[in-house]
Amino acid sequence: MGPVSAGALSGGAPSPAELPESPAVWCSGLRKRYRRQTAVDDVSFTVRRGEVLGLLGPNGAGKTSTIKILLGLVRADAGEVLLLGRPARDPLARARVGYLPELFRYQPWLTAAEVLALHVRLAGATVPDPQRRECLATVGLADRAGDRVGGFSKGMQQRLGLAVALVARPELVVLDEPTSALDPLGRADVRDLLLGLKERNVAVLLNSHLIGEVERVCDRVVILDKGRVAAAGTLGELLGGRELRLRLGGVGEAATARLASAGTLHRSGDTFTVTLPADHDADLVPRLVADLVAAGVRVHAVEPSRVSLEQRLLDILRASSEGATR
Numbered sequence: 001m002g003p004v005s006a007g008a009l010s011g012g013a014p015s016p017a018e019l020p021e022s023p024a025v026w027c028s029g030l031r032k033r034y035r036r037q038t039a040v041d042d043v044s045f046t047v048r049r050g051e052v053l054g055l056l057g058p059n060g061a062g063k064t065s066t067i068k069i070l071l072g073l074v075r076a077d078a079g080e081v082l083l084l085g086r087p088a089r090d091p092l093a094r095a096r097v098g099y100l101p102e103l104f105r106y107q108p109w110l111t112a113a114e115v116l117a118l119h120v121r122l123a124g125a126t127v128p129d130p131q132r133r134e135c136l137a138t139v140g141l142a143d144r145a146g147d148r149v150g151g152f153s154k155g156m157q158q159r160l161g162l163a164v165a166l167v168a169r170p171e172l173v174v175l176d177e178p179t180s181a182l183d184p185l186g187r188a189d190v191r192d193l194l195l196g197l198k199e200r201n202v203a204v205l206l207n208s209h210l211i212g213e214v215e216r217v218c219d220r221v222v223i224l225d226k227g228r229v230a231a232a233g234t235l236g237e238l239l240g241g242r243e244l245r246l247r248l249g250g251v252g253e254a255a256t257a258r259l260a261s262a263g264t265l266h267r268s269g270d271t272f273t274v275t276l277p278a279d280h281d282a283d284l285v286p287r288l289v290a291d292l293v294a295a296g297v298r299v300h301a302v303e304p305s306r307v308s309l310e311q312r313l314l315d316i317l318r319a320s321s322e323g324a325t326r
């Protein structure tokens with residue numbers, strides 16, 4: 001279903017965009033300038049229901065500015081935003097969105113439970129006590145509910161921030177660097193938490209510099225550079241074909257030709273790397289190995305791998321800055 005203009009959404013009757021299929025986020029042509037600095041330059045993307053979308057890019061790429069525009073916290077110079085099928089500034093949409101800002105500080109004299117209660121009240125939501133306690137437990141703060149936030153470590157404050165974002169059971173969660181202060185265990189907890197949200201069909205927009213984390217949990221990725229979308233797609237689309245690394249002995253000419261027939265071949269000593277085509281069939285690897293063995297090759301190791309998202313991100317950003325200087 002195509003998005004509709006924000007202007008078409010006023011009035012009481014549900015619009016087509018409010019039907020269950022309406023994306024969690026739809027934005028088009030977003031632009032924002034701060035004096036002479038272009039922060040966001042013609043950004044468009046969609047976050048579908050139940051999808052985790054990763055926003056990646058170097059410092060100053062415009063990730064936080066984009067998020068703030070989506071949430072109506074910064075006014076864009078141009079562009080349109082629909083959240084859950086409604087204009088971003090519509091309180092009905094905002095009430096169903098949870099947000100963890102990049103930099104935040106809670107009132108140090110309040111306890112964790114009081115911070116949560118305050119934010120629930122500020123959001124105009126009603127969340128029963130047991131649900132608030134359960135939320136603190138989900139982020140690992142069950143036994144700190146009565147402690148003042150002023151004495152919390154950075155990681156504990158970030159966990160509380162997550163609780164604030166999740167407490168009203170939102171349909172869309174926007175997380176700006178949710179794990180920057182967390183230890184490895186905390187990061188793993190957040191990963192599980194995100195996968196749990198996905199199972200409940202909650203959409204997540206995740207801005208993170210931790211590329212391994214993005215690679216593990218995100219269905220799709222949007223890469224921003226200098227305010228523009230440098231690349232976007234599913235991990236499969238962005239990372240392209242898979243590689244096959246083989247450690248082999250006794251490789252003759254016929255076997256080399258057989259390896260080259262499977263994909264682009266590189267050799268380093270006894271290690272052969274074949275870059276497989278993106279659309280290769282499932283039997284390609286077993287057939288190749290059987291043919292190599294039949295040709296008298298000693299097969300010591302066969303290891304499928306994929307270009308890492310980190311490498312792909314660096315390639316995209318380098319290509320994007322070369323394009324800009326040309």
Ligand SMILES: Nc1ncnc2c1ncn2[C@@H]1O[C@H](COP(=O)(O)OP(=O)(O)OP(=O)(O)O)[C@@H](O)[C@H]1O
Pocket residue numbers: 034037038039057058059060061062063064065066
């Ligand atoms: N309030 C502001 N006033 C002036 N310039 C701003 C403001 N907010 C952002 N910018 C500028 O807009 C550009 C994009 O900043 P933004 O914070 O959106 O980037 P980011 O991708 O989130 O970066 P990081 O990864 O470092 O958090 C930067 O050049 C920044 O200096």
